[in-house]
Amino acid sequence: MPRIDPFSLLIASIFTSNVLLSYFLGMCSFISISKDLKSSNGLGMAVTLVMTITTAANWIVEKYIIQVWNLSYLRYILYIIVIAAVVQMLEMIIDRVSPALYISLGIFLPLITVNCAILGVALFMQLRNYSLIQSIFYGFGSGLGWWLAIVLLAAIRKRIENAPIPAGLKGVGITLITIGLMAMAFMGFAGMLPVQ
Amino acid sequence: MDFLAPLIVSSLGAGLALMISIVDAIVNNYGEVEININKGKKRLKVKGGSPLLQTLAAQNIFVPSACGGRGSCGVCKVRIFSDVGPYLPTELPHLSKEEMASNVRLSCQIKVKKDLQIELPEELFKAQRFKGIVESIKDLTYDIKEIRIRLVEPDSIDFLAGQYIQLVIPPYGKVEQSVQRAYSISSPPSDSGHIELVIRLVPGGIATTYVFNHMKEGEIVEFVGPFGEFYMRNTKADMIMIAGGSGMAPIKSIILDMIDRKIKDRNVWFFFGARSKRDLFYVELFRTIEKDWDRFHFIPALSNPNPEDDWTGELGLITEVVDRYLMSKISKENEKEAYLCGSPGMINASIQVLQKHGINKIYYDKFA
Ligand SMILES: Cc1cc2nc3c(=O)[nH]c(=O)nc-3n(C[C@H](O)[C@H](O)[C@H](O)COP(=O)(O)OP(=O)(O)OC[C@H]3O[C@@H](n4cnc5c(N)ncnc54)[C@H](O)[C@@H]3O)c2cc1C
Numbered sequence: 001m002p003r004i005d006p007f008s009l010l011i012a013s014i015f016t017s018n019v020l021l022s023y024f025l026g027m028c029s030f031i032s033i034s035k036d037l038k039s040s041n042g043l044g045m046a047v048t049l050v051m052t053i054t055t056a057a058n059w060i061v062e063k064y065i066i067q068v069w070n071l072s073y074l075r076y077i078l079y080i081i082v083i084a085a086v087v088q089m090l091e092m093i094i095d096r097v098s099p100a101l102y103i104s105l106g107i108f109l110p111l112i113t114v115n116c117a118i119l120g121v122a123l124f125m126q127l128r129n130y131s132l133i134q135s136i137f138y139g140f141g142s143g144l145g146w147w148l149a150i151v152l153l154a155a156i157r158k159r160i161e162n163a164p165i166p167a168g169l170k171g172v173g174i175t176l177i178t179i180g181l182m183a184m185a186f187m188g189f190a191g192m193l194p195v196q
Numbered sequence: 197m198d199f200l201a202p203l204i205v206s207s208l209g210a211g212l213a214l215m216i217s218i219v220d221a222i223v224n225n226y227g228e229v230e231i232n233i234n235k236g237k238k239r240l241k242v243k244g245g246s247p248l249l250q251t252l253a254a255q256n257i258f259v260p261s262a263c264g265g266r267g268s269c270g271v272c273k274v275r276i277f278s279d280v281g282p283y284l285p286t287e288l289p290h291l292s293k294e295e296m297a298s299n300v301r302l303s304c305q306i307k308v309k310k311d312l313q314i315e316l317p318e319e320l321f322k323a324q325r326f327k328g329i330v331e332s333i334k335d336l337t338y339d340i341k342e343i344r345i346r347l348v349e350p351d352s353i354d355f356l357a358g359q360y361i362q363l364v365i366p367p368y369g370k371v372e373q374s375v376q377r378a379y380s381i382s383s384p385p386s387d388s389g390h391i392e393l394v395i396r397l398v399p400g401g402i403a404t405t406y407v408f409n410h411m412k413e414g415e416i417v418e419f420v421g422p423f424g425e426f427y428m429r430n431t432k433a434d435m436i437m438i439a440g441g442s443g444m445a446p447i448k449s450i451i452l453d454m455i456d457r458k459i460k461d462r463n464v465w466f467f468f469g470a471r472s473k474r475d476l477f478y479v480e481l482f483r484t485i486e487k488d489w490d491r492f493h494f495i496p497a498l499s500n501p502n503p504e505d506d507w508t509g510e511l512g513l514i515t516e517v518v519d520r521y522l523m524s525k526i527s528k529e530n531e532k533e534a535y536l537c538g539s540p541g542m543i544n545a546s547i548q549v550l551q552k553h554g555i556n557k558i559y560y561d562k563f564a
């Protein structure tokens with residue numbers, strides 16, 4: 001278990017090792033949803049919620065099933081089953097508790113099941129041998145980082161909507177370039193708080 | 197040890213599935229709720245959790261729906277006075293500002309979670325499920341068929357001329373789910389043991405492809421109904437009727453009904469629009485009616501006749517023909533009502549023409 005206190009881990013996963021901007025995980029929804037600020041917020045919220053819960057759930061599966069039975073070759077399958085099940089249950093609970101939130105999340109919630117950032121974070125958690133508390137902070141922080149990144153991107157895209165962009169670069173082209181620049185900016189944080 | 201792996205994966209899966217079922221049982225259990233219809237006219241005790249459309253159907257109240265609850269047709273509108281949350285993105289495209297202001301919602305999109313106060317047209321209480329036998333299938337034109345159905349269970353139907361039913365199309369070929377589509381009844385209410393439909397083939401359409409390629413004489417079909425606000429109003433006003441294609445159906449029913457009920461003191465102009473002669477049908481029938489009902493005028497018009505059609509009747513788009521008649525041939529004195537039926541394009545264009553001539557009582561069914 002690395003000796004890094006959970007709070008530093010939280011800050012690090014938001015800024016210095018942002019899942020999106022330093023590992024480029026969860027790109028497809030990042031690009032397609034960031035057209036619109038409101039949906040970006042909805043998706044960011046959903047990712048944060050699901051990431052926190054699934055990282056913890058997968059930590060338990062890792063510790064009490066995979067390691068006990070020596071099943072590391074089944075890790076991906078087991079993690080994905082857990083993620084899918086958690087998303088299912090969350091959907092039902094949110095629909096009951098807060099229909100308004102359920103509606104604003106709309107199609108995003110079920111789509112998160114196949115968001116690779118969620119699986120990525122769970123795998124990093126395992127690779128780096130985090131404790132349960134660390135995993136929860138790491139999952140939560142990574143979610144917040146993902147949320148921050150998509151909201152930033154949505155804001156930038158809104159701003160450059162009417163900019164004179166060469167025809168061939170419009171849409172996804174300029175978005176990818178923007179993401180590259182954002183990633184470079186985030187690289188500036190990298191040395192401040194290394195997490196491994 | 198290897199045999200353990202599948203066992204563990206399945207147990208984990210089973211465990212999670214069990215958890216999902218438990219969460220489902222707890223979270224989606226809304227218990228018994230009451231649906232109060234039309235301020236207490238009817239109170240239903242139902243199990244919560246399903247969409248309102250299906251919940252009502254299970255109680256034999258059939259709110260019309262053309263898409264079967266997918267939120268794409270916008271037909272299943274119901275007024276709901278209880279708070280059921282904000283409008284869903286799936287509802288917005290089908291509702292106008294006025295409808296939203298008066299609490300109209302799509303019943304297939306609203307889940308019944310607590311006691312509800314709703315308002316339905318009284319006529320929906322009369323709608324029921326029917327079983328019938330396809331007695332005959334006739335070609336009226338190359339793309340329009342007349343279907344005659346003999347009712348079996350119940351063996352008669354009580355409806356207002358102009359209303360429609362929802363035909364149930366069973367799964368066939370690649371279509372895996374049963375669907376329902378609206379079709380106007382073309383026979384008069386006096387023929388209460390039968391209904392006739394006039395159906396135009398929509399290329400690639402689920403229901404019409406079934407009717408054209410799979411439906412057989414002798415087959416048992418189901419439908420629900422009757423529905424609709426498109427029926428003759430009991431006034432003395434002159435009637436301007438405009439139809440195109442299968443829009444013929446409800447108008448034919450209304451005219452036959454007027455003859456049955458001996459309402460011959462109203463002036464009726466029936467404009468029927470078609471492209472060329474091969475799109476015309478029932479012409480003989482209406483010519484015969486014209487002969488012994490002097491206030492009834494049948495005006496078929498072709499917009500694009502073929503040379504071999506030898507057409508001497510009215511020419512042009514049906515809206516242009518209506519415009520000409522209203523300008524010169526139809527007396528301006530009497531009050532007028534208009535009855536339109538057919539494609540949305542034709543109806544919208546006709547409404548403009550009618551309003552130009554100061555006709556504001558316009559009733560219509562858009563076939564979409
Ligand atoms: C109140 C009411 C009464 C109706 N009465 C009749 C009637 O008496 N006779 C009759 O033939 N039809 C009538 N219709 C239309 C009918 O309900 C169906 O919409 C139509 O037959 C197409 O059904 P489908 O399942 O074959 O096509 P679908 O599988 O529903 O549609 C296939 C495709 O065709 C498009 N489409 C749907 N309808 C039409 C259309 N009319 N013209 C062109 N494209 C279309 C759809 O957008 C879709 O892309 C009525 C509709 C309403 C609402």
Ligand code: FES
Pocket residue numbers: 249260261262263264265266267268269270271272302303304305
């Ligand atoms: S049934 Fe078609 S929109 Fe509700």
